[in-house]
Amino acid sequence: MRRITVLGATGSIGQNTLDLISRRPDEFEVEALTGAANIDLLAQDAMRMRAKLAVTANDQLYSALKECLSGTGIEVAAGAAAVAEAAARPADWSINAVVGAAGLLPSLEVLRRGGTLALANKETMVAAGPLVMASVKASGATILPVDSEHSAIFQALRGEDAREVERVILTASGGAFRDWPLERLCTATVEQASSHPNWAMGQRITIDSASMFNKALEIIEARELFNLEPRSVEVLIHPESLIHALVGFRDGALMAHLGAPDMRHAIGFALNHPARAELPVERLDLARIGQLNFRAPEVERYPALALARRVMEARGLSGAAFNAAKEVALDAFLARSLRFTDMASVVTETLDRLGGDPAFPRLSSHDATPILEDVLEADRIARLRAGDAVARIGE
Ligand code: NDP
Ligand code: MG
Numbered sequence: 333m334r335r336i337t338v339l340g341a342t343g344s345i346g347q348n349t350l351d352l353i354s355r356r357p358d359e360f361e362v363e364a365l366t367g368a369a370n371i372d373l374l375a376q377d378a379m380r381m382r383a384k385l386a387v388t389a390n391d392q393l394y395s396a397l398k399e400c401l402s403g404t405g406i407e408v409a410a411g412a413a414a415v416a417e418a419a420a421r422p423a424d425w426s427i428n429a430v431v432g433a434a435g436l437l438p439s440l441e442v443l444r445r446g447g448t449l450a451l452a453n454k455e456t457m458v459a460a461g462p463l464v465m466a467s468v469k470a471s472g473a474t475i476l477p478v479d480s481e482h483s484a485i486f487q488a489l490r491g492e493d494a495r496e497v498e499r500v501i502l503t504a505s506g507g508a509f510r511d512w513p514l515e516r517l518c519t520a521t522v523e524q525a526s527s528h529p530n531w532a533m534g535q536r537i538t539i540d541s542a543s544m545f546n547k548a549l550e551i552i553e554a555r556e557l558f559n560l561e562p563r564s565v566e567v568l569i570h571p572e573s574l575i576h577a578l579v580g581f582r583d584g585a586l587m588a589h590l591g592a593p594d595m596r597h598a599i600g601f602a603l604n605h606p607a608r609a610e611l612p613v614e615r616l617d618l619a620r621i622g623q624l625n626f627r628a629p630e631v632e633r634y635p636a637l638a639l640a641r642r643v644m645e646a647r648g649l650s651g652a653a654f655n656a657a658k659e660v661a662l663d664a665f666l667a668r669s670l671r672f673t674d675m676a677s678v679v680t681e682t683l684d685r686l687g688g689d690p691a692f693p694r695l696s697s698h699d700a701t702p703i704l705e706d707v708l709e710a711d712r713i714a715r716l717r718a719g720d721a722v723a724r725i726g727e
Contacts, residue, residue: 461556484589
C-alpha cells in the first residue's frame with residue numbers, strides 16, 4: 333500500500349487525482365486531503381477515500397467541516413498552517429494541486445521531509461525556484477512535474493544527458509482569444525475568458541491561458557525545474573494542444589511528447605513513476621486528426637510572455653513579485669474592476685515600481701538563493717503595490 337496525500341483535493345487537478353487513485357483501491361491509502369471553500373466535496377471525498385485527515389485552508393470553516401465529518405473518526409483541521417502540517421505528515425506520494433502562491437509552504441514541507449512531490453502548483457517554482465531546488469538537494473526529495481508541458485519535458489529527458497539539451501519548446505493553445513482582433517481584447521469578459529478551447533481546468537488557470545500569463549508562469553517554471561538558460565526556453569502556439577512540449581538536443585533532434593489533452597496523463601505518469609501503467613485516457617488517432625498546426629506567439633497579443641523573459645533574467649525575488657501581482661490583477665479582473673488587457677498593465681507597473689521601492693526586500697547578490705522570509709515579504713509588498721496599480725488603472 334502506498335500512502336497518498338492530495339493537497340487541493342477539491343480542485344480540478346485534485347479531482348482527477350482522486351479519480352485515478354479510486355480506480356486502484358488495493359494499491360493506495362489516503363493520508364490527508366485538503367481543500368478550501370468546498371467543504372461538502374472535501375468531506376464526501378474524505379469519507380469515500382477513507383482519509384485519515386481532512387483540512388480546509390479556510391479557518392472559518394473548521395466547525396462546518398468538523399460537523400460534516402462527525403462520527404467518522406477522520407481528523408479535521410483548518411487554516412493555512414494546518415495545510416502545511418498535512419503536507420509535513422509522512423506519505424509516500426504527495427500531490428500539490430493548490431492554486432496560487434498558497435501552494436508554496438505546503439510544497440516546502442513535503443520537500444523538507446524528503447518526500448516525493450508531484451507538483452501541479454507552478455507558483456511554487458515561479459515564486460521560489462532556487463529555494464525549492466536547494467531544499468530538494470538538501471533533503472534528497474523528488475519533484476515529479478505535473479504541469480503537462482513539464483511532465484512532457486521530464487519524459488523526453490528520461491535517459492538523456494541534460495547537458496546536451498539545446499532548447500525546450502513549450503506549446504500553448506493560444507487560449508480563448510487567439511483569433512480575436514487585437515482591438516477587441518479589451519472588451520473580453522470573465523465568462524468569455526473562462527472557456528478554454530481544449531482543456532477543462534480550474535477557472536483561474538483558464539483565464540491565465542487566455543492572457544498567456546499561464547505560459548509566462550510555465551516558462552519560468554521550466555527554467556527553474558530543469559535549470560535552463562532563459563533564452564533556451566521557447567513558446568510555440570499549437571492550437572490542437574496534442575503536443576505538450578518538445579525538447580531539442582545539440583544534434584538538432586527534437587523529441588515531442590503527444591497525448592490527448594487530459595491531465596490524468598501527467599498525474600498518472602507521476603503516480604506510477606518510475607513505471608508506466610495503464611491510464612484511462614483517450615488514445616490518439618493521428619490519421620483521423622490529420623494535421624497539426626503551429627505558429628509563433630504574437631508579441632502584442634500576449635504581453636505576459638515578455639514580462640516572463642524579464643523575470644527570468646532578473647531572477648531573485650522577481651518571480652515572487654510577478655506571481656503575486658498577477659494574482660492581484662486576476663482577482664480584480666474576476667471582480668470586474670479591471671479590463672482583460674489591464675491585467676498585464678498592472679503587472680508591468682508593479683514590477684517597474686518595485687525596482688525603486690525601499691520596502692521591497694533586496695538580495696545581497698544576483699545569484700544568491702532567496703530565503704523564505706524574503707520570498708514571503710516580496711509577495712506581500714508586491715500584492716500591496718499591485719493593489720495600488722489596480723486602483724489607478726481600473727478607474
Ligand atoms: P482549482 O481552482 O480547480 O483548485 C484549486 C484547489 O486549491 C482547490 O482544492 C481549492 O479548494 C484549493 N485552494 C484554493 N485556495 C486555497 C488556499 N488559499 N490554500 C489552500 N488551498 C486552496 O485549480 P486547478 O486544479 O485548476 O489548479 C491547481 C494548480 O495546478 C494550479 O497551480 C494550476 O496552475 C496547476 N495546473 C492546473 C492544471 C489543470 O488542468 N487544472 C494544469 C496544469 C497545472 P476549494 O475548491 O475547496 O476552494
Ligand atoms: Mg500547463
